[in-house]
Amino acid sequence: MDNTDDILVEFIIEAREILDQLDLDFVLLEKTPDDKKLVGNIFRAIHTLKGSSGFFAFKRLEKVTHAGETLLGKIRDGSLALDKQKTSLLLVTLDAVREIVAAIEATHAEPEGDNAQLIEDLLNLANGVALAEREPSETSAATPPPPAAPVQEAATPVLEATSPALATPVAEAASSPPPAALPPIQTSMQPSTQPPTAAAAKSASPAPTAAAQELGVESAQEVAQPVKVNLDLLDKLMNLVSEMVLARNRLLPFAADFGDHHFSGAVRTIDLLTQELQERMMMTRMQPISQIWSKFPRLIRDVSNECGKQVNLVQDGEDTELDRTLLDAIRDPLVHIIRNCIDHGIETPEQRAHLGKPATGQVLLKASHENGMVVIQIADDGGGIDFDLVCQKAIEKKLLTAEHALTLTDIQLLEYIFLPGFSTKSVVTNLSGRGVGMDVVKTNIAKIGGSIEIDSPRGLGTNICLKIPLTLAVMPALFVRCENERYAIPQNSIVEMVRLDLANDSSGLEDFYGLPVFRLRNKLAPLLLLNHQLNLSQKFPGKDAVINIALLQSGGIQFGLLVDEVLNMQEVVVKPLGPLFSGSTDFAGATILGNGSVALILDVAGMANNSGLVAKIQARPLNPVQIAAEVTVEQIPMLLFELPGLEFTAIPLECVDRLESFTVEKIQKNGKREVVQYGSGLMHLLRLNEYIDGASPTPVQSQEPLSVIAHYVNGLPMGLVVGKVHDIIQVPQIMQETNSQQRGLKGCVILNGRVINVIDVQEILRMRRIQDNEIMVYPDNEQSEVAVIDWKMVQ
């Protein structure tokens, strides 16, 4: 790579950053068109681009940026007001610039062609509207005669003035004197903008710091300017550190055997240093999620304009960091979900008005760390998922019989939207309707070891929750043996391990239209033989063999993978196989084991597709109707406890942060609320039985210690007082909804013949909040309300 290439690469990186920032700025500007500072920023950014493109002699880029700058210049000095048309055209300009930059990156040369139409539009907008406005100003221009000749002098001070304090001179310019500055412009467009740009270009190109200083006036970012490091270099460093860790591991036993004091001391130091090195190295991979979010305001603007809807984006937790490889992986799913939110979810302004909602819809993006996972929440206040339509489409596609559909709950119906080819839109638009949406989202998220949850109460909007591991670098995997090699299967695709004794199993392996199948709890599951799949051997298990099957799940299909032996579970570092193996769809990568040997990681989805299994299953469903429903039976852990009057009650384990026990003496009163001292603060107690239908009131004068489930709401602990705490149980996610809605209960599940009530924590907290805010008294609550804590203040 020679010198000019280096500079060019830097130019491209810089251009990208500028374009990303401009996207954001424009959308912001549309909302606050009077923000002169923002206009100034945009103008300067475009100007920097223009300067650099001039330096590289990218004529086309220069012309486009120049035209954009002309229009922006008018907006900046207040002679034109920004409206939707102008914003749109400027955004189109950005896209054009982006295209050119992308082409430059690919070919290191400017692409052919010009953007004559765009440039003309830009100049027309700058001129046309300006001319209309200038008509009256011409007369007034005559009165304070401006020095017509020294255009340069007149223009340069404006530029100088704008940089230190933008607001004042521009405001002045906007109020009365604009005519003074304008007349010379009117005679010919070019000179008006050329002088300032030429002047700035002079200062910018030989010494780029000048431009940076100019920007630095209002941003303190320069102080902690991060260093740009090549990604390849980072990856290599990461590799070296992993190797260092392995080498250290080999060294440690020596130190133990050797018994030399100095030697073991040195080894210990190396041990500590290596560990710290590894931790720091991992941190370099972490990047804030705002890296991808920053593109969303623009996306939302474009999509909502296209749909004729008004949408406002609220972002929260943009500093949340996660591995940059994961960032890449979640970008597309997020874009898809957000498009869905706007296209399917949010109603048109008229509909919203009709429903009594504010005309502008809200999309909330929230990211946070939770139990070593990154939780990304995408919520909208639109119409939610149209379950009736989902049901109807499922029946149309013969995924479901009409009778069966009647028995399904909303939660069960939800699973259908994840099926490949499923779309509720009957017309394919360029936004949605192709039916490749949610299943791709789900597969992509699953690929990186994440999960997706949807909560969509009818008519109240959709709440999608993505849970993503913090880093892809390490992933749990199960090792299996096939012939002489070890292979790793990513844990997130493993459902269970089955050992089948064919001699005792009456049915054994069967043949289903050329597909080997086996029976698992009276359901047929297709079987894939790993040795056949990998062309290792043609062995087929005999009639009386004992076989090991890993039951895997991929893209809504479960299948068994026959392996020779099941080995251990281990965390592995995934490495790509490289271009020579790019044709292999059976492997997701490889990993280096502790002893330095390499093991291949199986790509479960790839294998399923490769073997033709997916096609076969789709053509002839093994267990018609159930297959879709069966896949959905996900187990979720719940904590089983007792309440007075309700023996078996359960709360989802994710709502349980801690279990505590308090003696009665510790309970104090804050007004009518019961509180206990908890850590350095207070924890409010909530007696669950008072909020749940069917539970009896709290027995008076009980001296038993209280069992309390601590649940954090917005960072504050809330103590849910329960009776006895039993056990953690696994319950199917599909719940029997209580026929008539019961207060405080989400539904119930049947486990081992017992009916277990699952409480609705959200609703209980909502009831509590209503009480706090409106002093609402429930009939069985005999206490008189004395002090009311304002919930918002508590928060």
Place this chain on the structure above:
Amino acid sequence: MNNAGDYLTFSLGKFSFGIIATEVLELNKNLSVTHVPKSPETVRGIANLRGQLVPAIDMYKRLGLDNTTGQQETIAIILKSKGMVVALLVDSVGEIISLEDATFEPPPPNFPAMSRELVFGVHKLTSRLLLMLDHTKIIQGINGSKK
């Protein structure tokens, strides 16, 4: 391509080869190679080179030769070919020698087609013929896996 320069010599069976020394990163004995099922025939598998995964090329297969020695290759030449690090599995490695243009000749026409693509010429040395390999062509033609 300039035919003079420093070349690393290695042997496969009774053949001697030369490959440009400046692109050779290191020599590695006992590189353990993991077989990748369904990969191209010329790729023996994948090996761990201090944390970096490198494909190991079966040079007998790559050159269309039969391994008549009945033994496994003993050494791997780690080399950069078109920016990619690969390991070439060979029987043994000889010295690095400087070659002059004077001894160079284009490949004889009766060469098998598969190796003609890789061998750009022959250096006639006093004791033997050295077949010159074009390092940039080694990974060419190995693309993706065979179904």
